[in-house]
Amino acid sequence: MNEKKIIELKGVAKSFDGEIILDNIDLDVHEKEFMTLLGPSGCGKTTTLRIIAGFVTPDSGEVMFDGELINDLPPYKRSVNTVFQKYALFPHLNVYENIAFALRLKKVSEEEIYERVEEMLTMVNLRGFEKRDVNLLSGGQQQRVAIARALINKPRVLLLDEPLGALDLKLRKDMQNELKNIQRKTGITFIYVTHDQEEALSMSDTVVVMANGKIQQIGTPTDIYNEPQNAFVADFIGESNIIDGVMLDDYKVKFSGQEFECLDKGFSKNEPVDVVVRPEDVDVVSPEKGMLCGVVDSVTFKGVHYEIIVTINNFKWMIQSTDYVAPTQSIGLYIEPDAIHIMKKSEYSNMFGDYSSFSDELDRLSDATEEEE
Amino acid sequence: MTKKGLIQKAAASPHIVWAVLFIIAPLLFVVYYAFTDSEGKFTFSNIGELAQASYLEVFLRSICFAFLATVICLVIAYPIAYFMTKTSPRTQKILIMLVMLPQWLNFLIRTYSWMALLEDTGIINSLLDKIGIDPIHMINTSGAVILGMVYNYLPYMIIPLHSVMSKIDTRLLEAASDLGCSPFKVITSVVLPLSVSGIISGVTMVFVPSISTFYISQKLGGGNFDLIGDTIERQFQTAYNYNLGAAMSLVLMIIIMISMAIMNKYSGEDDGGVVV
Numbered sequence: 001m002n003e004k005k006i007i008e009l010k011g012v013a014k015s016f017d018g019e020i021i022l023d024n025i026d027l028d029v030h031e032k033e034f035m036t037l038l039g040p041s042g043c044g045k046t047t048t049l050r051i052i053a054g055f056v057t058p059d060s061g062e063v064m065f066d067g068e069l070i071n072d073l074p075p076y077k078r079s080v081n082t083v084f085q086k087y088a089l090f091p092h093l094n095v096y097e098n099i100a101f102a103l104r105l106k107k108v109s110e111e112e113i114y115e116r117v118e119e120m121l122t123m124v125n126l127r128g129f130e131k132r133d134v135n136l137l138s139g140g141q142q143q144r145v146a147i148a149r150a151l152i153n154k155p156r157v158l159l160l161d162e163p164l165g166a167l168d169l170k171l172r173k174d175m176q177n178e179l180k181n182i183q184r185k186t187g188i189t190f191i192y193v194t195h196d197q198e199e200a201l202s203m204s205d206t207v208v209v210m211a212n213g214k215i216q217q218i219g220t221p222t223d224i225y226n227e228p229q230n231a232f233v234a235d236f237i238g239e240s241n242i243i244d245g246v247m248l249d250d251y252k253v254k255f256s257g258q259e260f261e262c263l264d265k266g267f268s269k270n271e272p273v274d275v276v277v278r279p280e281d282v283d284v285v286s287p288e289k290g291m292l293c294g295v296v297d298s299v300t301f302k303g304v305h306y307e308i309i310v311t312i313n314n315f316k317w318m319i320q321s322t323d324y325v326a327p328t329q330s331i332g333l334y335i336e337p338d339a340i341h342i343m344k345k346s347e348y349s350n351m352f353g354d355y356s357s358f359s360d361e362l363d364r365l366s367d368a369t370e371e372e373e
Numbered sequence: 374m375t376k377k378g379l380i381q382k383a384a385a386s387p388h389i390v391w392a393v394l395f396i397i398a399p400l401l402f403v404v405y406y407a408f409t410d411s412e413g414k415f416t417f418s419n420i421g422e423l424a425q426a427s428y429l430e431v432f433l434r435s436i437c438f439a440f441l442a443t444v445i446c447l448v449i450a451y452p453i454a455y456f457m458t459k460t461s462p463r464t465q466k467i468l469i470m471l472v473m474l475p476q477w478l479n480f481l482i483r484t485y486s487w488m489a490l491l492e493d494t495g496i497i498n499s500l501l502d503k504i505g506i507d508p509i510h511m512i513n514t515s516g517a518v519i520l521g522m523v524y525n526y527l528p529y530m531i532i533p534l535h536s537v538m539s540k541i542d543t544r545l546l547e548a549a550s551d552l553g554c555s556p557f558k559v560i561t562s563v564v565l566p567l568s569v570s571g572i573i574s575g576v577t578m579v580f581v582p583s584i585s586t587f588y589i590s591q592k593l594g595g596g597n598f599d600l601i602g603d604t605i606e607r608q609f610q611t612a613y614n615y616n617l618g619a620a621m622s623l624v625l626m627i628i629i630m631i632s633m634a635i636m637n638k639y640s641g642e643d644d645g646g647v648v649v
Binding site for chain 2: 053054055074075076081084085086088089090091092102103105106149150153348358
């Protein structure tokens with residue numbers, strides 16, 4: 001990844017009707033980076049994107065592009081282009097003219113327009129669609145036209161606002177690969193907005209997790225997954241058991257009434273912490289050998305693994321195991337030191353309890369499909 | 374025939390009766406009178422009479438005035454309609470009400486008001502006099518007649534334009550801006566092509582009443598600018614020459630139909646245009 005900064009947001013804040021949407025955001029985007037803004041609906045990710053595109057002017061803070069302040073530069077003078085949610089193709093123009101739109105404005109010669117449109121159509125696998133009416137294309141095809149239209153201008157940065165939201169799962173996966181390929185081939189910086197954590201992890205160089213108008217964590221997908229900074233990130237990315245614990249000493253944590261070895265240090269003695277254990281990192285053993293013991297509440301077959309819910313000290317753990325255990329069976333849990341991740345207490349502590357219910361998870365999924373502003 | 378079919382037919386019958394009585398029959402009467410003389414004999418002389426220079430002038434003037442009024446309405450209404458769509462939905466409702474407000478007043482009163490405003494010793498000129506500017510002769514000019522048309526028919530241009538423009542997805546405007554359109558270019562390359570159906574409706578709704586109006590030209594033009602409407606009115610009200618009046622009406626109808634055909638050709642496959 002290139003170290004040269006292309007976009008910098010410094011202390012950017014925005015409110016609509018007195019409601020804080022962005023609360024002092026600091027963010028650096030580097031050249032050739034695939035950055036994803038990830039968060040639940042209403043977290044401010046789309047507003048961040050719109051500030052970079054120039055559709056929204058921040059109330060305070062600085063937006064820098066190549067080291068120059070661009071707060072008041074209108075969208076049409078910025079070298080960024082956007083792939084809009086639901087595509088926003090021009091209904092009065094055919095596929096060719098939609099893609100050629102930006103070049104026509106620049107008074108590029110007809111031959112060059114033809115060449116570059118064809119090049120774009122080849123890239124997005126839509127050769128032969130030139131004369132098609134955009135209103136009659138499938139969602140995936142419209143999506144490709146939108147990408148071609150935004151890329152033909154050779155922008156320095158491409159902004160993508162939940163571009164795959166309206167596509168079905170299979171098409172989504174294909175388009176994810178294609179987008180990643182296009183980004184590699186063109187070397188254009190991508191800033192991608194999504195609420196889908198899997199999409200974010202599989203495509204990005206850098207993931208920016210946002211919630212409540214604040215950036216919760218910036219890091220590589222592995223960092224974000226393995227070293228979440230607070231309970232929100234741990235809960236939002238993947239499945240996790242988040243337990244109250246006390247840091248007894250460096251490399252020693254106590255939770256669920258037991259002491260565990262871990263790899264974390266630098267906390268004060270007896271500091272209360274949040275402990276994250278990913279469900280796939282817990283080994284199921286016989287009760288005698290277990291560090292913790294409990295009775296299985298339920299077992300669900302998920303294809304790759306079984307999802308086991310087990311109650312220990314009034315906390316419902318989720319464990320993913322390839323071995324079957326029967327409900328009401330007593331089992332032991334074995335947790336390796338590197339499976340334990342310690343986080344400082346934050347405003348999100350205790351907001352994400354155990355796995356006694358999935359309701360809030362489902363709420364969030366259905367929210368995310370709604371349009372956000 | 375099924376029972377349901379019968380009921381449907383019966384339900385449609387009032388409309389059919391209405392259409393025959395008040396649309397088809399009058400049209401046939403117009404055609405009948407246009408091609409008969411006062412004794413009811415078939416003749417082309419009514420139509421032939423219209424070829425006289427004096428009548429041709431009237432037709433030409435009517436077309437010209439209606440065309441000018443329509444163009445001026447479009448030029449004024451388009452930006453108004455566009456900026457209306459940029460306001461909040463609440464404000465839009467109020468603005469639409471304000472646009473329609475003059476229409477709540479009687480047409481005659483509105484036109485008389487303009488006379489009072491435009492007269493040589495009228496309100497505008499006395500105001501000009503007070504601030505030391507020489508009075509301007511406005512009443513009884515062609516400008517006054519066209520002003521009257523524009524004033525009266527402007528709402529019928531604004532409303533369809535606004536209705537079409539407010540349905541344009543704002544993301545399209547953002548996309549255009551994002552791809553390099555200046556605010557002006559956004560209008561010419563996206564808003565304009567997407568509001569063609571509104572333009573067609575508006576032009577139709579202004580041109581048709583403008584070309585057939587008679588009262589405005591009499592009051593604001595002082596009788597100096599005979600329009601088709603005035604001439605037709607005279608044939609029925611004073612000359613009692615129903616045949617010539619009918620022939621004129623027929624020609625007027627044909628002019629309007631040709632204009633609409635030309636308009637609809639430009640509208641392409643876009644629906645939403647008003648068919649008269």
